[in-house]
Amino acid sequence: MATGAETAARAEPAAGRSRRSWRGHGWWVFAAFLVLMAAWAAVPELFMPFDSDRLNPLRRLLSPLAVSDDGRHLAGTDSLGRDLFSQMIRGTRLTLYIAVVATTIGAAVGVLVGMLAGYFGGLPDRLLMRLGEAQTAMPMFLVAILLLSMLGPSVVILIVVLPTLVWPIFARVVRAETLQVREATYIEAAVATGCTVPAVLFTHVLPNVVPRILVLYVVEIGHVMLAEAGLSFLGVGVQPPDVTWGLLIADGRPLLTVAWWLTILPGVLLGVVVLSLNMLSRRFEQYAGAAA
Amino acid sequence: MTGEVLSVRDLVVRYRSHDGQPFTAVNGVSLDIGPGETFGLVGETGCGKSTLARAALKLTPFQSGQVRLLGRDLAELDGRELRKLRRRCPMIFQDPRGSLDPRMNVGRIIGEPLRVHDLAGRRDREAKVREMMELVGLPDELFDRRPVQLSGGQQQRVGIARALITEPGLVVCDEPVSALDVSIRAQILNLLADLRDRLEVAFLFIAHDLAVVRHLSDRVGVMYLGRMVEEAPVEDLFAHPRHPYTQGLVAAILHADTGGHERLQLVERLAAGEIPSLLDPPAGCAYQTRCPYATDDPCRIVVPAAEVVAGAADGEDRSHRVACHHWAEIPAPATTLEPGR
Numbered sequence: 181m182a183t184g185a186e187t188a189a190r191a192e193p194a195a196g197r198s199r200r201s202w203r204g205h206g207w208w209v210f211a212a213f214l215v216l217m218a219a220w221a222a223v224p225e226l227f228m229p230f231d232s233d234r235l236n237p238l239r240r241l242l243s244p245l246a247v248s249d250d251g252r253h254l255a256g257t258d259s260l261g262r263d264l265f266s267q268m269i270r271g272t273r274l275t276l277y278i279a280v281v282a283t284t285i286g287a288a289v290g291v292l293v294g295m296l297a298g299y300f301g302g303l304p305d306r307l308l309m310r311l312g313e314a315q316t317a318m319p320m321f322l323v324a325i326l327l328l329s330m331l332g333p334s335v336v337i338l339i340v341v342l343p344t345l346v347w348p349i350f351a352r353v354v355r356a357e358t359l360q361v362r363e364a365t366y367i368e369a370a371v372a373t374g375c376t377v378p379a380v381l382f383t384h385v386l387p388n389v390v391p392r393i394l395v396l397y398v399v400e401i402g403h404v405m406l407a408e409a410g411l412s413f414l415g416v417g418v419q420p421p422d423v424t425w426g427l428l429i430a431d432g433r434p435l436l437t438v439a440w441w442l443t444i445l446p447g448v449l450l451g452v453v454v455l456s457l458n459m460l461s462r463r464f465e466q467y468a469g470a471a472a
Numbered sequence: 473m474t475g476e477v478l479s480v481r482d483l484v485v486r487y488r489s490h491d492g493q494p495f496t497a498v499n500g501v502s503l504d505i506g507p508g509e510t511f512g513l514v515g516e517t518g519c520g521k522s523t524l525a526r527a528a529l530k531l532t533p534f535q536s537g538q539v540r541l542l543g544r545d546l547a548e549l550d551g552r553e554l555r556k557l558r559r560r561c562p563m564i565f566q567d568p569r570g571s572l573d574p575r576m577n578v579g580r581i582i583g584e585p586l587r588v589h590d591l592a593g594r595r596d597r598e599a600k601v602r603e604m605m606e607l608v609g610l611p612d613e614l615f616d617r618r619p620v621q622l623s624g625g626q627q628q629r630v631g632i633a634r635a636l637i638t639e640p641g642l643v644v645c646d647e648p649v650s651a652l653d654v655s656i657r658a659q660i661l662n663l664l665a666d667l668r669d670r671l672e673v674a675f676l677f678i679a680h681d682l683a684v685v686r687h688l689s690d691r692v693g694v695m696y697l698g699r700m701v702e703e704a705p706v707e708d709l710f711a712h713p714r715h716p717y718t719q720g721l722v723a724a725i726l727h728a729d730t731g732g733h734e735r736l737q738l739v740e741r742l743a744a745g746e747i748p749s750l751l752d753p754p755a756g757c758a759y760q761t762r763c764p765y766a767t768d769d770p771c772r773i774v775v776p777a778a779e780v781v782a783g784a785a786d787g788e789d790r791s792h793r794v795a796c797h798h799w800a801e802i803p804a805p806a807t808t809l810e811p812g813r
Binding site: 370373 | 529531555556557558559562563565566567570571572573574575576584585588589631634
């Protein structure tokens with residue numbers, strides 16, 4: 181859909197003008213939304229209208245926008261009478277934290293592996309990339325479930341397991357970029373200057389590769405977020421009393437027919453964050469394209 | 473041969489083509505460069521001159537032969553010593569823009585050798601970089617610019633500054649002006665000549681244009697299909713070229729000046745046709761396919777060895793060497809060049 185708009189804008193500059201200007205500036209709406217999310221994660225107390233943990237049997241399962249003695253519940257309440265909106269805000273921190281940390285670890289591993297494979301080629305290349313492919317061939321989500329159910333669910337183990345889902349993607353992209361960068365004369369110039377291999381990799385290859393994986397990084401945060409939500413939903417991820425959006429969705433599921441908002445609203449929130457990340461990544465893509 | 477900055481003996485470099493066919497890019501080449509001397513290396517594209525330079529700096533591996541670089545035998549160096557040695561033998565590249573990291577600014581690029589070899593503190597480094605920029609004629613305000621923001625000539629000046637900042641003994645210039653506009657070439661060549669005189673650095677100067685080499689070099693070597701066909705002091709080579717290929721090249725550079733038509737005919741006769749493929753080199757003399765003097769025996773059978781022409785008595789570095797079976801019989805071209813630069 182968006183690609184269609186893009187082509188139209190290119191083909192008919194005059195007619196596509198309004199759409200193009202929306203494309204040009206629309207990204208900041210998503211950026212602003214993500215900033216709000218970051219604020220929710222940083223200082224949830226400022227935004228929470230109610231204490232998210234306070235139970236109140238008198239206001240159980242209120243629908244969104246309903247008013248109780250305490251005030252208006254924007255997103256309704258759950259079966260124990262806790263304010264859902266406040267819980268969603270409280271869950272932001274852990275949700276984002278797990279996604280960002282896990283993606284960063286996965287990206288770091290993938291970048292290192294991809295640079296080594298691409299720069300050295302030959303046997304290291306084949307070994308490392310086969311390893312990645314072998315792992316991609318396995319249903320990692322199932323392996324993650326297995327691991328988490330064996331080791332017992334915990335946030336730490338989640339952060340160790342989730343990167344395994346994403347590192348091969350980073351490794352593949354970085355390897356391809358490194359193959360290209362390796363042929364550049366400035367790499368030969370660096371070697372001729374007397375740079376060590378790590379110096380070449382980290383001062384010359386890495387800075388020329390990183391801008392091109394920025395897009396991937398942002399997209400993968402969304403993926404990892406969904407994976408975490410899935411694992412938490414299945415009960416092998418984050419455990420109460422910790423709260424993440426995935427866990428809220430899981431908690432609401434048995435009541436789907438009675439109180440739809442308990443699953444739908446955290447789900448929509450999650451969806452919008454992932455969408456925003458994707459929209460922002462497109463913006464990065466344009467920026468990286470312009471810089472190259 | 474003591475005190476030579478670079479001494480190459482019987483160097484052989486073999487590569488594999490993309491479809492795996494082996495070929496010999498450099499075939500038994502020898503050369504010597506003394507301190508402060510400028511050696512011009514000319515030849516057509518693909519004759520192995522860049523490969524020779526890269527092998528001499530061990531940027532590319534070689535199969536046999538000996539290279540002594542700044543008094544050290546390359547075969548005896550381990551990785552660490554080689555890296556330390558590289559401080560003293562930098563390289564200037566053909567593609568000025570491509571040789572500069574696009575994510576670094578000018579100051580960082582020029583200062584990198586200092587940083588890599590830990591030669592100066594942060595403050596000191598910046599001062600040295602600015603000093604170097606002035607020396608190569610780069611305005612001070614370019615310090616924070618990225619390579620893409622510079623003109624081609626400025627980019628090559630950055631490359632030159634980077635090469636000279638560590639006070640090298642030998643600078644390898646791989647066609648440093650080939651990618652530049654003609655109007656910029658003279659500036660860069662004059663800069664290099666000026667720096668050579670001021671800094672007492674030896675240069676290995678590669679070009680495919682004899683005219684470019686003529687202004688800068690003390691000695692000139694002519695390569696053809698992986699072999700050195702002639703080597704001589706610059707005046708000698710231009711006044712008395714012995715190898716038919718060199719004669720053709722020398723005639724070619726000045727055909728526009730005088731006796732244009734005659735010279736063109738001479739060029740046509742001496743260097744007719746195309747260079748043969750390295751994948752399928754002719755047996756015997758590499759130049760036989762284009763040479764008007766070639767005979768079946770020995771030219772098509774035996775590879776000519778380098779022979780010393782007159783002037784050998786003057787000493788090693790004055791020698792004029794030519795690899796041709798018939799050099800003594802070949803008539804001097806009707807129109808030789810006046811000596812001089």
